[in-house]
């Protein structure tokens with residue numbers, strides 16, 4: 001079977017914001033699958049804030065994408081040819097692939113994705129792939145939420161706060177713009193929202209959480225993080241999930257340490273990468289799917305059409321232009 005594919009390759013490492021020409025859109029032929037290999041026709045590509053980290057050669061948690069190599073990305077698609085019995089033709093495969101409309105693989109980094117009646121593919125892929133397990137393990141394992149505690153979530157239009165509500169917390173979300181703030185209170189059930197584009201985050205926290213913050217689920221960094229950390233209560237916990245405000249910086253950003261405050265208030269701060277919890281994913285996915293099917297966990301996808309525009313769509317993440325889990329529809333299902 002001969003397949004011609006389109007794929008984005010890293011042409012040069014971005015300096016600051018991702019610019020035209022950092023990635024190159026290339027057409028190439030895939031070889032026929034050898035023994036043990038299979039071909040996936042990609043349906044959805046996941047665009048994630050960490051893509052910008054992978055494009056750089058800063059210290060990171062997996063090797064950076066090499067210059068001239070296909071850009072790495074999360075994908076889900078249907079297997080259209082296979083010489084690997086563990087990945088049969090017709091099944092869905094999901095995991096780490098490339099920004100491409102077809103992949104050839106021996107299975108490394110990919111798993112079969114079960115199709116769950118009642119949960120459409122983009123919702124399942126968008127939630128169970130990275131975002132859901134990140135929220136689940138970061139909050140439950142590191143945040144250790146207890147009923148009645150105050151949880152603050154930045155870049156809040158996702159799953160973390162809802163899990164906090166399920167665990168009985170009072171949840172304050174920090175998001176950009178009135179539409180996202182309305183969404184997290186009215187549709188996701190958060191107790192309050194702070195619009196970081198229009199409000200002083202520290203002042204708003206003083207009003208909304210005068211007793212302080214027990215858990216800070218940190219995704220942004222910079223002044224927003226400082227405002228929350230300086231209002232944390234004794235024995236507070238901070239799952240350090242992401243620092244998106246720093247990803248496009250031209251030089252490494254080291255945040256102010258707040259070391260005295262961390263000591264005096266006995267705070268626990270732990271950075272984590274969701275793959276640290278990979279052996280426990282089945283348990284997490286079962287619980288997330290149960291909550292979704294019971295209507296207790298709502299998710300939102302922001303689906304854009306056209307792999308050829310992926311280098312534009314990814315930039316939305318760093319300006320707040322996406323509203324929900326950002327996916328590219330690559331081939332129709």
Ligand code: NAP
Pocket residue numbers: 048049050130131134155156157158174175176177180196219220224240241242243244245246272273274275316317318319320321322323324325326
């Ligand atoms: P996401 O929420 O869609 O992230 C993009 C959002 O971040 C934007 O829509 C914007 O929302 C906000 N943002 C971007 N730049 C900002 C800035 N300078 N200041 C304040 N807010 C900013 O995507 P996500 O996948 O859930 O990722 C959120 C964070 O979690 C990222 O830091 C990411 O690296 C991290 N993450 C970590 C792991 C892990 O394993 N540790 C896994 C997944 C994600 P607003 O419009 O609301 O400002």
